[in-house]
Amino acid sequence: MVKKSLLRNYARLIAKRGVNIQKGQDVVIEAELDQAEFVKMLVRVCYQCGARRVVVNWHSQELDVLHYRFQNEKTLSLTLPWEQARLQHYVDTLPARIYLDGDDPDGLASVNRKKLAAVVGARRKAAKPYRDKMENRHQWCIAAVPGEEWSKKLFPRTRGSVAQDKLWESILSVCRVTEEGDPVAAWEEHNKNLAKRCAHLNKLGIESLHYTAPNGTDFTVGMIPGAVFCGGEERTVRGVTFNPNIPSEEVFISPMRGKAEGKVVSTMPLSWNGALIEDFEITFKDGRAVEWHARKNEELLGKMIEMDEGSAYLGECALVPFESPIRETGMLFYNTLFDENAACHLALGFGFPDCLPGFATRTQDEAHRMGINDSTLHVDFMIGCRELNITAKCTDGKTVPIFENGTWAF
């Protein structure tokens, strides 16, 4: 049994450092039914942090499978008027939003891929105007709570409740929730370290990054002039800091749309829409993914890349050293929140306007004109390994090593 006091500390970390609830703010939690015990604890902590109203939107992947099976695509794709009104309410009230991730990575494997992609695309498209209006204006945090099936997948040879306890232990440990010390303080320290990395990178004036590894990766990606590397905590336009991902080990930037050349080879499977895409590579030309292969689920990879106008372009380049605590667990979590923090990665789909200087005063449209990619998709995939080298070409003409043998060169 995982100690209640540790779970309570984790809940405090999410409420205080994850979304940094402001006095009188609303909080909206998205959770799975099998996370109920932790959610009850978290709701109490949110109120104790000064929340005015805490609402939980409950989800069930098992029921989703039934909905996909029995509803037609049109019905599934609809965002009903009251659902739109709810999104508008979020725009109007800017709640802190907590997403508790814990799905079975294979939970939607039985769902028709084409139907799923179409429905997810349609619903994202309907939500996008609301999401755009909230961009950088409210705090949000994705954190994980072990669901039953996810735990069983990672620890298949143990009983259900033991598997869940084991996954809890891994999550708490990589999230810096330990018996010793205060996790909120540990995260403040961690945020400072990530900020130092960013400051160093941002002084270099990087024009492009060149990735090479013996597995075949040979790839160059261009930067938007003036864009900055970010990592750890973020800040709303009103100056409230928050940690959008717990855990997070990455330093990231949104690259220039249209500037990517060469081939990247995946170093970890990608879990997307409930299925695993394995051993894949993608070749870019003029910023666009033009060719791809996968040993498993190549067709699904294609669906993802071709989802909309922007889904074949990159939205993110993230740097994660090979000695990341998450990689050091030796576990594949089958969950991007963890696996993306085990290795350097790229993301297809939308980029982050807050990587631009003066983002607070810019519109989404301006950000897109400056080179931030726009899409309804944002999917990370891992290309980091022990042999990865990255060099930067800088505006002053110099070439500077950034990563050597999978880790920071400075």
Add this chain to the structure above:
Amino acid sequence: MVKKSLLRNYARLIAKRGVNIQKGQDVVIEAELDQAEFVKMLVRVCYQCGARRVVVNWHSQELDVLHYRFQNEKTLSLTLPWEQARLQHYVDTLPARIYLDGDDPDGLASVNRKKLAAVVGARRKAAKPYRDKMENRHQWCIAAVPGEEWSKKLFPRTRGSVAQDKLWESILSVCRVTEEGDPVAAWEEHNKNLAKRCAHLNKLGIESLHYTAPNGTDFTVGMIPGAVFCGGEERTVRGVTFNPNIPSEEVFISPMRGKAEGKVVSTMPLSWNGALIEDFEITFKDGRAVEWHARKNEELLGKMIEMDEGSAYLGECALVPFESPIRETGMLFYNTLFDENAACHLALGFGFPDCLPGFATRTQDEAHRMGINDSTLHVDFMIGCRELNITAKCTDGKTVPIFENGTWAF
């Protein structure tokens, strides 16, 4: 362990006979988190019955306690714009609505009574215009699924899962879900029997009913001319039959507002807003409750009676024989859905316009002008016992026995 096949039959009973889902109709299920296993089965059955979309609104009494503790009355009382939009969506699409009851009867005991009554009143008031617009236009059904705490309360000396199984067995048995035979067919037979009772009563031309029992009950209530006794299945204005309560053993009518004289003495505790009101009596004059006493929670009883303009008047008189299968279990369920079907009862609060002749073509306002009580409240309380006698005074001047020694006199 309760057999899955029995649970599936119960789900079928709710979907087919409870709400009688029409092909292409939406279904909305209100459920507690601890009913998830049965809900998953029910959702599947609803789709198999032809539902277009099945939505589950999840509730948690444990979280409600936190909301009441930490939110102020104003925040709790608000029906947000998107919640109004959802109610309007129900008016527009007329879904079949299933309410799965299974709350801990004492679950809200720690909540401030005054705050609770104010909030419930405010939220009901906001929902009422929508409810009125759906009256008799869609199918709905309240059925029970044992929650953990409710089960423990009824079987306190057994382990949690055993208690839940025992409560399941009681529920399935009184709902006519047995190993032998089809519960849907059993309910069609039961509906026929209730319809025969109603037909007999409706031929008598009853002006008023006079209740007497040795416990002190001596009470007369007047009828609306032409109003009819109903029981078992109901019918929407478009002719779709449904069973709004499973179980249901009662034959009922809405009396004439303003015509009630004398004293009624409760024969079972009343569970309201999470607390028990015990050993109480209410005296009526000109139809209005003017005096009341209770050994336990008298103040709460007063709050309920004085909730709004109509809550001191009667909305229902229901006849249930003492040999009801629910009474025969010998159990107090601490839940109105069951306990009201164990004994004759009255209800304070709103009445049912469908007891009026030609109700389909009448507005709510007309129904109220004809004598159907209006209120946001509707609360049943039990006055039936083995010694209860009821006689009817009829329009032809005759006096006819209706109940003798607690059961039907005809």
